[in-house]
Amino acid sequence: MNTRPVWLGKPRPIAIALKALALTLICAVVVFPFLVVISTSIATQQQIDANGGYVIWPTSVSFEAYKEIFNGTQVSRSIVISVGVTAVGTAFSLACTVLAAYGLSRRQSLFQRGLLSFVLFTLLFAPGMIPVYLMVKQLGMLNTYWSLIIPTAVSAFNIVIVRGFIQAIPHELFDAARMDGAGEWRILRSVVLPNSKAVIAVVGLFIAVGYWNNYFGPLLYLNDTEMWPLQLVMRTFVLDNNVTTNAQAIPGYVAPPAQSVQMALVAIATLPILCVYPFLTKHMSKGMLTGAIKG
Amino acid sequence: MxxxxxxxxxxxxxxxxxxxxxxxxxxxxxxxxxxxxxxxxxxxxxxxxxxxxxxxxxxxxxxxxxxxxxxxxxxxxxxxxxxxxxxxxxxxxxxxxxxxxxxxxxxxxxxxxxxxxxxxxxxxxxxxxxxxxxxxxxxxxxxxxxxxxxxxxxxxxxxxxxxxxxxxxxxxxxxxxxxxxxxxxxxxxxxxxxxxxxxxxxxxxxxxxxxxxxxxxxxFSTQIYTKTDVIEAAGANPQPKNLQEFRDLAKAVTDPKAGVYAFGGNIAGFLQMMFGVPNKWTRKSDGTFVSAYEHEAFIPAIAELAALYKSGVFHPDTATLIENKVQRDALFRSGKLAMVHDGNRAFGIVADDRELVFDIMLPFGKDGGDAVHWTGNxxxxxxxxxxxxxxxxxxxxxxxxxxxxxxxxxxxxxxxxxxxxxxxxxxxxxxxxxxxxxxxxxxxxxxxxxxxxxxxxNPQGTPGVDKLNYDWQQKVVSTLLPNPAEHLYSQTYNTKGAALQKQMDDAVVAVFLGREPASSLTAAIQKWKSGGGDQMAREYAQAR
Amino acid sequence: MAVNQTLPRVNPPPENKLHTQRKMPFLTKLWRDSPLLVMVAPAVLILLLFTYIPLLGSVIAFMDYVPFLGFTGSEWVGWANFSSLFSDTAFWNALWNTAQITLLQIVLFFPVPILLAVLLNTVAMPMAKRFVQSVIYLPHFLSWVIIVALFQQVLGGNGVLNRFLLTHDMSPFEIMSNPDTFKLLLTTQAIWKDAGWGTIIFLAAIAAINPGLYEAATIDGAGAWQRFWHVTLPGMRPIIVLMLILRLGDSLTVGFEQILLQRDAVGPGAAEVLDTFTYFNGVVDGSWGTATAAGLLKGVVSLLLVLAANKLAHRLGEEGVYRR
CATH class of the missing domain: 3.40.190.10 (Periplasmic binding protein-like II)
Structure with missing residues (x-):
């Protein structure tokens, strides 16, 4: 299938070849580390020792590292927690972000300048860790999942981005809606949202990745290890360089190499994002106006 | 256990x-x-x-x-x-x-x-x-x-x-x-x-x-583990008795083409002990404290470290990731490093590997004289x-x-x-x-x-591995050198100690890797002293 | 928004008739805009609670803050935390390094995702486009510990490259531990990790361009290059400017973890940046006052930079982050 628009002429073969070469090169450079991650995660100790730490192409395959990770640990539980926190957090944060972005997009609206400055200022000054901790404590959110979701839910960066895209929506669309007697909420629903799919997908991904990768919040706010999300549990694995040292003390039990375990964890932690991404690219490459004019 | x-x-x-x-x-x-x-x-x-x-x-x-x-x-x-x-x-x-x-x-x-x-x-x-x-x-x-x-x-x-x-x-x-x-x-x-x-x-x-x-x-503080099979294959002596023998050992085992090197990390501590540098502080008879940096052997010890580095017996990645313990241990196990310098507790790891032939280097003096070994806390x-x-x-x-x-x-x-x-x-x-x-x-x-x-x-380790360490400890006990300031309180150390330590560590590493001459340490020590080192000495002297 | 003369405008003039009617009574305006205010409320509330009120805690920049004594029990020290920073030559060295790295990254790193996005946009085969798009963002998810280790594995003193040179009797390259090229190395690593990730926002910007403009341009006889120059780039420009200003606001923050991991290989002279300096001189010793003072300084510098950049953007007819 070829989706080349009619107005786009046929490119010269040499241009195609160059482009293909460039993209193949870029992909190769990028895929290489993941090859190393996967290869190392299924390699044996001898192979890792012989290669000085990391393996590019495994000569034998062993899934011991993956077994080790799920055997009697909190990894599976923490994956469920991470997925939950990320889903709820992204929905909540995205809602706050889009609402604020639209609310701040009208240049002549009441308090717009003051509120925008209020939001922008937070881009520049970040509060210290201890005062934020004390606030979370004050609000009774310590040891709750809310402490992972609410404090980081609003980022001025994301608001500014979404606002920029909303402002680029042609004003005729707003005017037409207003002629029909639509209020701000209906305009948000029928004009802003359908025309902002791309940026919502992008910012949603930013937010989701932020929640998914957050280990600092849980570290600070959760005392109960049963509530730990994947990234924090993973951190104990990755930083704990000697994950297998005591395992070696069991006769007849050959522990998987530490590097394999670490790399297997990287693979496990990246997988969910990998699954979400294709859904988002669909929205990202959609031309906005095509949808808008129909609606 | x-x-x-x-x-x-x-x-x-x-x-x-x-x-x-x-x-x-x-x-x-x-x-x-x-x-x-x-x-x-x-x-x-x-x-x-x-x-x-x-x-x-x-x-x-x-x-x-x-x-x-x-x-x-x-x-x-x-x-x-x-x-x-x-x-x-x-x-x-x-x-x-x-x-x-x-x-x-x-x-x-x-x-x-x-x-x-x-x-x-x-x-x-x-x-x-x-x-x-x-x-x-x-x-x-x-x-x-x-x-x-x-x-x-x-x-x-x-x-x-x-x-x-x-x-x-x-x-x-x-x-x-x-x-x-x-x-x-x-x-x-x-x-x-x-x-x-x-x-x-x-x-x-x-x-x-x-x-x-x-x-x-x-x-005990740190030990040097020696991979005896690699050392013996190179025809060297795993238990040197003085600096020259130590240099000879390092040189003998290093084989860049085969990717084998003597060391893979900083051995400043070991060399300082060899040169007789005190354990952090010395308390003089009048009760005042002098830091080990000011000891006459400190700069020569670091200069020797730099000379060893320059002679090529250190792994080429020493400057970067080699302190990544996982990688360093992998290199040691696979015989690419003949010696590792590590905390006493690293012994457990080494000892658990039945396949590993190794020994622990005994402390010795630079000229074959008295050895010292710093205590831990x-x-x-x-x-x-x-x-x-x-x-x-x-x-x-x-x-x-x-x-x-x-x-x-x-x-x-x-x-x-x-x-x-x-x-x-x-x-x-x-x-x-x-x-x-x-x-x-x-x-x-x-x-x-x-x-x-x-x-x-360590019943799972090579037979006799615990006896090996026990014998090492028996010999080293007589050379133990405590830090006289160990349990004294210094406000300056407690609030600025890590930053000052980092400054000195940076200076030592710069000399080690040949970025600065050994003489640059004189200025670094002066900066350390005026930045808080002198104050620490005074506080230790006043501490009970 | 600046508009190219030869082409139809991307957008109509930004000011909307409904909102140019000034002198509306306050209450009417409040009634009219109340839905907008309600929409902003949750974000404002959260920022108030978790940014503004905790920011009051920054008074510890003027204190010898001790956690167990708290805000009321710790001693006031005036400007001492700031003057101890300013009097330290290492601080100025760190600031200088930070500025150099930021500049280097803006020049070398910042354009890469834009170019990559444009390149991707011209790929006509949807399968290939999807594939590349899904692959290039992957390194973003690797932690610096692993990325540095991989660079080491390939370019390190004993890495693939140097082992090859050594076994073929050529002299090895010192890449990972060379202070002179360290900042370039950092930038390369950053590009490698995040350039693909960075394309996402620009792809979204390209997707938002009206396809009608391309058609019109083609009818006017514009070639591929001209279309890029007269349609794609102007369409992306507001977002590019926005991202650039936001990056400037962050200019005193350069990859803390990335640098901390490699700092000792080249020494603080080349690699100490503001964040690592603060880490070693504030956080490690529990000197919260000093660390907070450094944070405030960063904020002030960012504020100045953003204001200046925004002003410049307006001069050039761009929207910037906000408009007065």
Whole structure:
């Protein structure tokens, strides 16, 4: 299938070849580390020792590292927690972000300048860790999942981005809606949202990745290890360089190499994002106006 | 077993260095004693009268294969005795919650309902243990937040190497002075605590009072492990007796084409010991303190380090990731590094590998004369109880620690180290063997919070591996050189020490890697002195 | 928005008739805009609670803050924390390094995702486009510990490259531990990790361009290059400017973890940046006052930079982050 628009002429073969070469090169450079991650995660100790730490192409395959990770640990539980926190957090944060972005997009609206400055200022000054901790404590959110979701839910960066895209929506669309007697909420629903799919997908991904990768919040706010999300549990694995040292003390039990375990964890932690991404690219490459004019 | 705990701990503190600061960590890890120290002794005038340390009473323990010494040589056991003596009689806890903060290395322990080891401990101790587990790499983040929010649990275990800022003042403000229960003969009420040696207690002795119960650590700082097969294949001598022989050894084993090098990390500490540099400080006869940096041998030792580097006996990645312990150990195991310089506890890892042929290098003087070996700080952590006047509560706390401190081989330590038969361990040929489940469940960390001297027991290692270390310790004990400022309190050290240390480490590394000449150290030392080093010396001199 | 003369405007003039009617009574305006205010409320509330009120805690920049003494018990020290920073030559060195790295990254790193996005946009085969798009963002998810280790593995003193050179009797390259090229190395690593990730936002910007403009341009006889120059680039420009200003606001923050991991290989002279300096001189020793003072300084510098950049953007007819 070829989706080349009619107005786009046929490119010269040499241009195609160059482009293909460039993209193949870029992909190769990028895929290489993941090859190393996967290869190392299924390699044996001898192979890792012989290669000085990391393996590019495994000569034998062993899934011991993956077994080790799920055997009697909190990894599976923490994956469920991470997925939950990320889903709820992204929905909540995205809602706050889009609402604020639209609310701040009208240049002549009441308090717009003051509120925008209020939001922008937070881009520049970040509060210290201890005062934020004390606030979370004050609000009774310590040891709750809310402490992972609410404090980081609003980022001025994301608001500014979404606002920029909303402002680029042609004003005729707003005017037409207003002629029909639509209020701000209906305009948000029928004009802003359908025309902002791309940026919502992008910012949603930013937010989701932020929640998914957050280990600092849980570290600070959760005392109960049963509530730990994947990234924090993973951190104990990755930083704990000697994950297998005591395992070696069991006769007849050959522990998987530490590097394999670490790399297997990287693979496990990246997988969910990998699954979400294709859904988002669909929205990202959609031309906005095509949808808008129909609606 | 005990040696397992010991290994997990320091090793991993070296791992921290590896994870965060691949190279500077080398210096901090050179000598577990080098970078990190808690406080003790005087300083604050508000403390009560200084009290005597707890009286040492040798604990009741099974007879070891080789007996250790009071100076710090560790006992050697063939395997964990299955029929050890019972040292705790009567009830320990009172069925209440035991909220305790523990710094941990492994993964979080499985939750109580799935964790038979935890359930067993709760039953044995008659408590409801509720740990707040803080990963070691994040201790310095979480601890201040908990302090600021007044959220520290009732019981708090503070690792010494984390160098908690203003620990003595913090202890005085928020923790219970245990002197009345532990000082002098009072400790005899808790026989296993009485079996903890002075080097350990000094770490919990703040402002002349006893605030913390220690988890003891080996007194030795670092060792050089030698891969004997690689060295012998190169026709070199794995036990050099002077600097020249040491150089010869390094040169002989290095073979760049084969990718084999003598060293892969910073060995500044080892060279300083070889050159007779004192352990951090010297106390002169008039009571003043002089830092080791000002010792005449310091700059020559670092110059020698730079010369060795220049001669090409160091792995080419020394400057970057080689302090990544995982990688370095992999290189050592595969024979690409002939020697590694590591904390004493790294021994456990090396010892567990049956395939590995290795030895430990004995300290020697530069010209073949007297050797010195720096001591470590004698404890891994201290455990304290939040301020209370409830005598029953304090007594219960000490009873719990008494149970946990039971020496290697006793019934109590068997419970702590092995858990539930059939689940956490199985018995093979009369020897208890941990299962994977047992290891996971022990990540609870209760074993780290208190304890007496550690022992050598690596039945899974190469036969004779513990004897090897035991013999090394026997010889090194006579060369031990303490740091006279070890348990003295200096406000400057406590609040600026890490930054000053980093400055000097940077300067040393710059010389080591040939970026700066050795003479640049003179200026660096001056900067260190005026930036706080001189002030530290004055504070140590005034400290009790 | 600046508009190219030869082409139809991307957007109509930004000011909307409804909103140019000034002198509306306050209450009427409040009534009219109340839905907008309600929409902003949750974000404002969260920022108030978790940014503004905690920011009051920054007073500890003027204190010798000790956590167990709290805000009320710690000693006031005036400007001492700031003056101890300013009097340290290492601080100025760190600031200089930070500025150099930021500049280098803006020049070398910043355009890469834009170019990559444009290149991707011209790929006509949807399968290939999807594939590349899904692959290039992957390194973003690797932690620096692993990325540095991989660079080491390939370019390190004993890495693939140098082992090859050594075994073929050529002299090895010092890449990972060369202070002179360290900042370039950092930038390369950053590009490698995040350039693909960075394309996402620009792809979204390209997707938002009206396809009608391309058609019109083609009818006017514009070639591929001209279309890029006269349609794609102007369409992306507001977002590019926005991202650039936001990056400037962050200019004193350069990859803390990335640098901390490699700092010792080249020494602080080349690798100490503001964040690592603060880490070693504030955080490690628990000097919260000093660390907070450094944070405030960063904020002030960012504020000045953003204001200046925004002003410049307006001069050039761009929207910038906000308009007065």
């Amino acid at each position: 005990s040696s397992r705990i010991s290994r997990r701990s320091l090793l991993r503190s070296a791992g921290l260095a590896a994870a965060l600061a691949p190279f500077g960590g080398a210096l901090a890890a050179c000598g577990s004693g080098s970078g990190t120290r808690s406080a003790g002794g005087g300083g604050s005038a508000s403390a009560g009268q200084a009290v005597p340390l707890p009286t040492y009473v040798p604990p009741n323990k099974p007879k070891p294969l080789y007996e250790g010494t009071a100076q710090g040589v560790m006992d050697v056991y063939e395997s964990f005795p299955m029929d050890g003596p019972k040292t705790v009689t009567g009830p320990v806890g009172d069925g209440t919650d035991f909220n305790v903060m523990i710094m941990t290395y492994g993964q979080p322990a499985p939750p109580l309902e799935e964790n038979v080891y935890w359930q067993l401990l709760n039953k044995e101790l008659n408590l409801n243990i509720k740990p707040v587990q803080v990963p070691f790499a994040d201790f310095q983040t979480k601890f201040p937040a908990l302090v600021a929010g007044d959220d520290l649990p009732e019981f708090v275990s503070v690792p010494i190497f984390q160098n908690v800022s203003r620990l003595p003042q913090l202890a005085e403000a928020q923790f219970t002075d245990l002197s009345e229960y532990l000082s002098g003969d009072a400790v005899k009420k808790y026989p296993n605590l009485a079996g903890i040696q002075e080097a350990g207690w000094l770490n919990g002795y703040l402002n002349g009072r006893i605030y913390g119960v220690p988890r003891s650590d080996p007194i 004698g404890a891994y952590a201290i455990t304290m109880i939040k301020k209370t006047t409830d005598k029953k509560r304090i007594d219960m706390f000490l009873k719990v620690l008494d149970y946990i401190s039971a020496p290697f081989g006793t019934r109590e330590s068997f419970v702590i180290n092995y858990g539930v038969e059939g689940e956490d361990y199985t018995v093979k040929d009369g020897v208890a063997v941990l299962t994977t489940r047992g290891q996971r469940e022990q990540d609870l960390g209760m074993a780290y919070i208190a304890g007496g001297p550690q022992v050598l027991c």
